[in-house]
Amino acid sequence: MTGRKRDDVVIVGAGVTGMSIAWHLARLGIHCTVVERTGVGAGMTSVQAGGVRTQWSSRLTCRLALESRAFYENVEKHLAPSVPPAFRAAGCAFVARTEETLEVIAKRVVLQREEGVTSRTASPAELAGLLPGVRTDRVLGGAFNPVDGYFDRPASVVEAFAEAALREGQTLVHAEVDRLEGDGDRWTVRLGDGSALTAGDVIAAVGCGTPDLLAATGVEVPIRRLPRFLFYSPPVAETCVPALIVFEDDALLVKQLADGRLLAADLRYGLGGRRPSGDSCARIEADLRDLVALPSGARFTSIVEGEYDTTPDQQFLVGQVPERPGLWMAAGLQGRGMMLAPVVGRMVAEALEAGWSSTGAVPEELLPERFSGAGTGESETQVI
Ligand SMILES: Cc1cc2nc3c(=O)[nH]c(=O)nc-3n(C[C@H](O)[C@H](O)[C@H](O)COP(=O)(O)OP(=O)(O)OC[C@H]3O[C@@H](n4cnc5c(N)ncnc54)[C@H](O)[C@@H]3O)c2cc1C
Missing domain, CATH: 3.50.50.60 (FAD/NAD(P)-binding domain)
Incomplete structure (x- = not known):
């Protein structure tokens, strides 16, 4: 050259x-x-x-995520932005409802901790303290990392x-x-x-x-392109799901954003051409209410579509x-x-x-x- x-x-x-x-x-x-x-x-x-998290299944992604997380901790020093991004370490949990998934989660935590990730396994009783509102009678346990979180304005x-x-x-x-x-x-x-x-x-x-x-x-x-869908509610006054919670067996996730809106996803949408339909907002709300105590007035009213560039x-x-x-x-x-x-x-x-x-x-x-x-x-x- x-x-x-x-x-x-x-x-x-x-x-x-x-x-x-x-x-x-x-x-x-x-x-x-x-x-x-x-x-x-x-x-x-x-x-x-x-969302920013350090809990991954492969050693490589854990290492790369830790490096990026450290950068974001000092984002103001590195980038000197005129409007600083605010990172909230609200925590992130992966929750199991079957023994098989619980075992997978536990193995991942061992690997993550070997790489320096501060995740840990948690029993249903511990999850009750970490994730207020989760119906712990429906879960077998999970993993939690308190330093994972999200930026207030993506x-x-x-x-x-x-x-x-x-x-x-x-x-x-x-x-x-x-x-x-x-x-x-x-x-x-x-x-x-x-x-x-x-x-x-x-x-x-x-x-x-x-x-x-x-x-x-x-x-x-x-x-290849994989469609992904995020469900949003209008702002909810009560604080209800501060950490991101991923219910692995149900392919559902939920968290409350800095402005009070609830964000949720059903990870089955997008697979095999499946797309949300007219009753999907009501369905995801019902599925989540089975697992988490959401405020009675919380409703999902909008769906945002994006796509993953999968390999x-x-x-x-x-x-x-x-x-x-x-x-x-x-x-x-x-x-x-x-x-x-x-x-x-x-x-x-x-x-x-x-x-x-x-x-x-x-x-x-x-x-x-x-x-x-x-x-x-x-x-x-x-x-x-
Ligand atoms: C629903 C959903 C939720 C997600 N949540 C998270 C999350 O919580 N945390 C996280 O880290 N990531 C998340 N991601 C992933 C994240 O959005 C992407 O990985 C990331 O934005 C990719 O950035 P990019 O710059 O590679 O691509 P893009 O943001 O897509 O940027 C590509 C740019 O290239 C431009 N472009 C394309 N073709 C041309 C052309 N021919 N000429 C000129 N310009 C061109 C486009 O206009 C675009 O601006 C999420 C993704 C989705 C879909």
Whole structure:
């Protein structure tokens, strides 16, 4: 590669992934241009619910989540945002209603604790103290981590990364990228208005759009779209479910947000083409009332649809695209792109800086080439 130099990077996509990479590149003194077709954080970053947790099934995700959690603890120091994101360590619980699930949860806690995660198992009696309102006669136990939580305004995180990246001199261009063309040495980024940018390195940070964007380069990306649905209530005056509670056997989750609204999901929607219908709000309310004491007036009245960029092993894809020097991707984050944005941004920026090689900065389990061989590493089964 003769045509590449440090300040010669284009990032496609100004979601939380793209803006974190842009900020991390700025910290390393590498200028980039971010090209975004809609607006900063306008993709799945605007749908996500602000959740940050460190309880995962694989060692790798636990480690990455701990690094990101530590970054967010000092987010004001790192990003100096004009409106600081407020993180609430309200806790997160995974609850079992069958012996089989209880055993899986207990095994995960052992692994998590070995990695330094502060989760612990809890009996129904302990859960009663940790999760007021849960009908503990219906559960067998679970796991709880008090330091997991959520941002009060989910959009505040991408805004903070964007503000810091632009302050440090990165460039944001509003345009649709139609096509990426490589000549083996440099990349041409063709824009919707007929103009073009050229770059030594192009990073696709477009989530579910990655297979379409890379198709023209002859690359098949193993990401597929999975519809996901969040149910919201209007604000409820009483404090009822401060921690996120995941009822694993029922595929249900619920928590109360900083503004009093209840947020819930039935994780079966989206699977096998199943979508919410007219009575879904009433149904999820009834299912949850069976498990948690919700205030009598609480009603779910709106449903927000988004999609996960899923991969075959539920781990994400970060690194250079095999046999396409200078073409990078950071996608497949599914339900954790906001919470892992600090570590994804760091890995991509460091890999670029280290002589444009993915090796070293990015764990092997995340490299795109894993799907062309036998595959490496543990899959992640605790995506919700
Ligand atoms: C229902 C739901 C709940 C979630 N909850 C959480 C949560 O609690 N915590 C958490 O961490 N994560 C959560 N997530 C996951 C999180 O939303 C994503 O992982 C994250 O937002 C991905 O960010 P991204 O920047 O990779 O992609 P996106 O936010 O989708 O950004 C991609 C950007 O690329 C732009 N783009 C695409 N194609 C082009 C093109 N051709 N030219 C120019 N621009 C282009 C888009 O406009 C978009 O702005 C949730 C997701 C869903 C769907």
